[in-house]
């Protein structure tokens with residue numbers, strides 16, 4: 001090889017490795033985006049709110065939505081989370097009307113619209129409490145990939161182990177990310193306002 005050709009060969013080898021590298025990167029990113037498709041969390045549902053009105057996933061569209069799954073007999077996690085969500089809604093001011101905040105029951109046996117209404121009276125009035133029959137509940141739990149399991153207690157009663165994640169859905173009903181409440185209500189409200 002002449003000494004004049006060598007830099008060209010090196011440049012060509014570099015170009016080939018760059019192209020191969022980019023192809024691998026695109027392939028890997030394609031693979032990742034398939035796994036993380038927004039449609040993977042959430043889906044159609046039909047439930048009943050605390051006033052007895054039917055609510056579907058379509059009713060939530062047009063506004064960003066916080067969704068929290070739980071049950072009214074919950075001893076600690078649910079009341080704490082609902083209190084924290086209430087604080088965020090308060091910090092939203094008038095903009096609280098432009099978001100949905102939804103509490104979905106994972107306990108169809110005990111949580112009727114009347115029970116939900118009574119329970120939610122302790123929290124921000126923007127909160128909607130949705131419940132359904134066992135089949136409707138199972139469907140929404142599955143589509144949001146919620147973990148919910150009945151755990152019998154010694155006195156013959158039961159509690160529910162459940163996912164304590166707060167789901168942030170965008171105005172089109174697509175899952176954005178878990179919503180972080182481990183910050184001040186003002187910080188969380190400012191973050192939520194970005195999705196209006």
Ligand SMILES: [Cu+2]
Nearest residue numbers: 070074077078
């Ligand atoms: Cu709970």
